[in-house]
Amino acid sequence: DTGVSQNPRHKITKRGQNVTFRCDPISEHNRLYWYRQTLGQGPEFLTYFQNEAQLEKSRLLSDRFSAERPKGSFSTLEIQRTEQGDSAMYLCASSLLQEYTEAFFGQGTRLTVV
Amino acid sequence: EDQVTQSPEALRLQEGESSSLNCSYTVSGLRGLFWYRQDPGKGPEFLFTLYSAGEEKEKERLKATLTKKESFLHITAPKPEDSATYLCAAPMNTGFQKLVFGTGTRLLVSP
Numbered sequence: 772d773t774g775v776s777q778n779p780r781h782k783i784t785k786r787g788q789n790v791t792f793r794c795d796p797i798s799e800h801n802r803l804y805w806y807r808q809t810l811g812q813g814p815e816f817l818t819y820f821q822n823e824a825q826l827e828k829s830r831l832l833s834d835r836f837s838a839e840r841p842k843g844s845f846s847t848l849e850i851q852r853t854e855q856g857d858s859a860m861y862l863c864a865s866s867l868l869q870e871y872t873e874a875f876f877g878q879g880t881r882l883t884v885v
Numbered sequence: 886e887d888q889v890t891q892s893p894e895a896l897r898l899q900e901g902e903s904s905s906l907n908c909s910y911t912v913s914g915l916r917g918l919f920w921y922r923q924d925p926g927k928g929p930e931f932l933f934t935l936y937s938a939g940e941e942k943e944k945e946r947l948k949a950t951l952t953k954k955e956s957f958l959h960i961t962a963p964k965p966e967d968s969a970t971y972l973c974a975a976p977m978n979t980g981f982q983k984l985v986f987g988t989g990t991r992l993l994v995s996p
Contacts, residue, residue, distance in 0.1 A: 775928075802981055813889075813972055813986025814929065827983065862928050866982050871916045874982040876928035 775877035777863050783883045784853055791849045792880045796865030803846050804874060805838055806862040807831065814862055814876075820846060821868070853884045887912045887977050891987035898994050901962045906990045908973035909955040918956045919984065920949050921972040929972055932958075963994045 776795040784790050796803050801822050806814035817836070819827045822843035832838075835853075840846040850857055860881050864874040888911045898904055910918065917936050921929035933942040935951035942949045946967060948959045958971055970991045974984040 777928075804982060806984075811988065813974070813988050814984070815986070816983050819981055819983065821981070826981075827979070860928075864982070870980050871976050871982065873917075873919060873931050873934050874984065875931055876921070879926075879928045881926070 775863055775865055775875055777861075777877035777880050779880060780878060781881045781883075783885060786855060786884055787852055789849065789851045790853060790882065791847055792861055792863075792882075794846045794848070794863030794877060795844075796846070796863070797875060799867070800865035800875075801843070801868045802866045802874075803840055804864040804866075805846070805848050806864065806876075808860040808862055808879070809858075817848075850882075853882075855884045858882055858884045887975065887985050889973060889975055889985050889987040891971075891973060891990050893990060894988070895991040896993070898960075898963055898992070900964055900994055900996050903959070903961045903963070905960070906958040906971055906992070907955060908958070908987055910973075910975045912975040912977070912985065914978060915953075916976050916978065918951055919974045919976075920956070920958055921974065923970045923972055923989070925970075932971075960992070963992075965994045965996050968992055968994045 803820040805817040808814040820840040835851045860879045862879045864876045866874040920932040923929045933949040970989040972989045974986040977983045
């Protein structure tokens with residue numbers, strides 16, 4: 772297995788446009804997470820899926836953000852009507868079902884809103 | 886409030902000059918302390934998990950230790966390729982990896 776895969780790696784978009792990112796987790800991992808990281812900061816939790824169920828969303832995830840994980844496999848994160856403040860690195864991670872076991876991160880999608 | 890604090894923010898070492906990075910946490914009922922390495926423009930790469938005070942883990946030139954209030958990442962005889970940002974994180978009491986990260990220590994090792 773090649774690890775967590777994210778696409779695209781980079782995305783430049785104009786303010787007001789919609790963007791969608793994809794994450795393919797490690798195949799045997801039931802749990803999938805999205806985090807956001809801005810320059811000089813650690814990653815911040817956005818949302819969590821166990822299989823296809825979205826079980827928790829952070830207050831950081833405004834109603835312009837939506838995430839899905841159909842069939843409990845890959846996940847998508849969509850941002851509607853992007854704003855300059857959405858510019859960040861969006862990271863996907865996955866882990867086994869075991870409580871508090873380590874999460875493995877993808878290489879991230881760098882979003883720049885101009 | 887669950888919080889993870891790392892120090893120093895940045896550290897510059899000469900090749901071969903050993904040092905330690907600190908991670909202090911205020912998380913109620915620690916359920917693991919995780920160390921990651923992050924290279925510029927890349928996602929965090931998992932290094933270590935520590936679950937109980939007194940536990941130690943080693944990998945090449947890195948050794949992570951854990952006490953009841955903090956964790957240290959010791960770097961022995963570092964090489965330029967060890968230059969990266971080192972992040973530590975602790976999970977909140979949710980049963981899954983809702984991690985609280987520190988802001989990281991940026992390590993630069995000069996030849």
